[in-house]
Amino acid sequence: MNPIEIIHNPFIVETQFLINGQPPAEGCKLSSYKESRLQVWVEKLFDELSQLFNGDNNFDVTFRGVESDYLDVVEAAKVAAAKGMRVDMHFIEADPAEERLTRIRELMEEAKQHPEFQHFIRDNAEVSQSFEEAFNKDFDVYVVATMSSGKSTLINAMLGQDLLPAANEATTATIARITDNASMGQRFTARRVTNDHSVAESSDNVSLEVLQAWNSLSDTMRIDIEGKIQSIQERDSVRLVLTDTPGPNNSQDEKHQLKTMSFIQDSQRNPLILYVLNASQLGTNDDKNLLGLVAETMRKGGKQSKDRFIFVINKMDVFDPEKGEDLPSVLARVKKYLVENGIFNPLIYPVSANLTRLIRKPHDQHSRRERGDFSTMAEMFSEVPSMNLLKYMPITDRVKRNLQEKKLSDLMLSSGLPAVEAMIDEYIDKYNFPHRVKRAYDAMIKAIEVGLNETQLIEQLDQDEKTLAHINEEIQALEYRQEKGFDTQAYKDKIAREGKALPRGTEDELATLENSTGKYLRTVSVRFTGSVEPRIAEMRVKEVEEELQFQYRKLINAYETVFITSQQIIRDDLHAEYQRYIVDLFKDCQHLKLPILDSLQKTAGDISFNLTVKSHEVQTKKVKVGSYEVSDSTWYNPFSWGSTRTVYKYGEEKSVDLEKLWRERATRIDTDFARLVVAARNEIDNGKTLLIDQFMAFMGREFETKFNELMDSLKEKMTDRNVRKQALEEARELQAWINQFKAKLDKTLAV
Known part of the structure; x- marks a missing residue:
């Protein structure tokens, strides 16, 4: 071995x-x-x-x-x-990640209480933001499905009560976001948020009927609900946010559809997706488009890109093994269907959400129909061994152990949904906690580096008077150069000469998107060859129209992702520009080769500036908010082309020339996609311009103030022996505390 x-x-x-x-x-x-x-x-x-x-x-x-x-x-x-x-x-x-996160939180509180060290956290925007993200308890789970999958029934089962409207039709017309709050018992509060982001209505004890009414209002953007989600493990450091998303085939608002797709495409935060399928009804066009998007997203990363998609096969209770409906064959059919849509080795979890819901719902609240349904399902799931859905699930030994610790009834376990809920806990432990621990650790290390640089700078003031005099001369020379300031106009002229080209990485991403779009449109054109009956032509046009709309929305979300990544690339470039400026500022100041000047340069380089384009300043959403006419369609449906009327024109003819049909529309479609490309590029470029403007504003105002404060503080310590002596004592004491603190931090993360 x-x-x-x-x-x-x-x-x-x-x-x-x-x-x-x-x-x-x-x-x-x-x-x-x-x-x-x-x-x-x-x-x-x-x-x-x-x-x-x-x-x-x-x-x-x-x-x-x-x-x-x-x-x-x-x-x-x-x-x-x-x-x-x-x-x-x-x-x-x-030791598990949750324990370590708790310890780091305790260390952070200790650091924030330290009278000297706290400002290294508070005054550094990057450190503060990282801490905020690391200790944000919200964990997102998005429930995605097409029509008639029983999605609302599944969520109600997880909530432990019938709160969301459920029926065998398109019921979710807007986004419902449910935030876990264990202290609320059986009561749920809710707010209706409209398209202008204002709260139109609220309820301290919301009911199904109220949510149904809110859901039907056209100006409802989102419904925020808060209450206890019974099924998920209670944790001090995690708050589950369960989002019921509108299916792509039944949304009242195009922006809702885009949002649903963006949850799937989000490979930055990697939120958990419960993709609900109807076990008895596979193969709709909506599934095909959405599953294609899932498959594409899963291929982009490693194991996490696969683990974050849980395929919940609902309505398993409609099958009866005594009638020859073999469950393994059903699940094999589901797996084959997913593989055909590009999803290999999917995590498949068969469930009966309705059975779970009825078990958790107090029996005295069952309707007459529910009593009958429950009796039938309970008998079948209890007496037929093959109906134990748990045995078909790809769960780890750890999940099995967690389910055993919950001491659930055999009937509840057989329903399958508790295993899905346990997998949510598993994902949190496996990915969310380690990510947050690392984010907090990196932020703390950054604060420690800034603190050590500052204390080492002061410590090196322990020099004789002659050396201090030389240092003072160097500082005066530094101040003289700094008085010239950051030449904002020269920087603007430089940009004008060199052009405002986007970063290479951003250009590569944009080129990839544009190439993929062109390739996709070429594959569509291949389907328009030959002559067919008008009925076939009508079906072909309708099918392609839906696909093009889906592709268009997918592209919008992809451009938003490029916008976000481009912002980070540009921020990094500007930070490098800032460091080059610091190096240039100090390059003529090294005549004495004193270590203090190296420390001074590091400290100046640590001056914090936070470049962020706020959402109200530039939004990539602008690419889809405008309104212009394409044929008789609006911006959100640029592919309707008046297709129905066109096809009916050939109603009395024996055939339709598909190639001619496509040729007449291809230019218009190319134009629509080209407009999106131009709009997206403009927004990304505007975002770069704003970041550059912020950088120049920082160099023109804030940096000068902070740099002068640093110089004044140093000069005071060099000219006043008593001040210097006290500063040295404080710096050494703080440095000793920081080193001890870092040792505790490293020990917390050691394996």
Whole structure:
């Protein structure tokens, strides 16, 4: 057996591999995984080991880390075993992520209480924002489905009461966001938010009837609900936000449809998606479009991109094994359907949401029909072993253990939904907590670096009077150069000369989107060849119109993602520009080669500036808010082309020339997509301009003030011995505290 040791720290994203007790060579593939999250490389691990050992496929693996990561290695080992490898696994468990997040929160509070260190957190916008995001308790789960999947029934089952309207028709016309609040018992509050982002109505104890009425109002943008979500584990550091999204086929508002699609496309935050399918009714066009989007998103990342999509196969109670309806065959059909739509190895969870709902609903509140339904389902799920849905689910040993600890009835477990709820908890432990721990750790390290730079600067004032005099001369020279200031006009002239080109990475992303659009439109044109009956032509046009609308919305969300990433790239570029300015400012100040000048340069480089384009200043949404006429369509339906009338014109003819039909519309469609490209590029460019303007404003005002404060403070300490002596004592004391604090922080994250 080849001994392999893996030590994975998901909190600082660091992995140590030991092969026969030694780290792999630098050129080895495993070495490239040292700073990557485990889920990025775990599925390739054993194939890489097989190559490394020239086909000797016997491995004795010891894993040190958190349980959720270990279970991923175990799953990869099972796949390897199916290929003929032999893998023995051993586990050394590290403290879970939630405990570490709690400890870091305690350390942060300690840091914020320190009279000197607190301003390194408070005065640095980047540090403050990172802390805010790390300790934001909200965790998003989006429920996505097409019509008649039983989505509202599923959410009601999770809530433990009938709150959302449910029927075998399109019931969700707007976005309902439900925030968990365990202190509210059985009561739910709600607010109706309109398209202008104002609260139009509210209720302290909302009912199904009120929500149904609000849902039908055309100006409702979102309904915010708060109350206890019974099914999810209570945690101090997590607050579940369950969002019921409108299906793409039944939204009252185009922006709602775009929002639903954006949840799926969000590969930055990676929110958990419950994709609900009707087990007895697969294969609608809406599913095809939406599943294509899911498949595309899943291909973009590692294991997390797959784990964040949970396919809930609802309405399993409609099948009766005694009538020859075999559940394994049903699930095989579902899996085949998903694979045909580009989703490979999907996580499939069969459930009967209605059974779960009726179990959780007090029996004295059941209607006559519900009593009959419950009696039938309870008898079938209790007496027919194959109706135990839990046994068909890809759940980990940890999830099984968590379900056992809940001491649920066999009937409840058989309904399947509790396992889905346990998988939500698993995802939080596996991805959300480690991400938040790392964000908090990185923010704390940044504050520590700024603090140490400042204390080291002051500590180096412990010099003789002659040296201090020389330092003072250098500082005066620095001040003289700084008085010239950041030449805003020169910077503007430089931009004008060099052009306002977008960053290379942004241009590459935009080019990829434009190429993919052109490629897609070419594939559509291929479907318009030959002559067909008018009825077929009408169907073809309708089908393509829906696909084009979907593609258009997908492109809008993709451009919004490019906008966000471009903002970060531009901010990084401007930060580099700022550092170059600092280096240039100090380059003639190194005559004495004094360490204090290096520390002074670092401290000046740490001066915080926060470049952010606020949502009210530039929104990529502008690409879809305008209104212009395309044929007789509006901006939100640029592909309707008057298609129905056109097809009917051929109603008395025997055939329709599809190529001619498409040719007459292709130019208009190309124009619509081209307009979107131009609008998106303009918004991204406007965002860059605003960031540059903010940077120039900072250099013209804030930097000068902060830099002068730093210089004045130094000069006072150099000219007044008593002030200097006190500052040195305080700096050394603070430096000792920071070093002790960092040791505690590192210990908190050690594996």
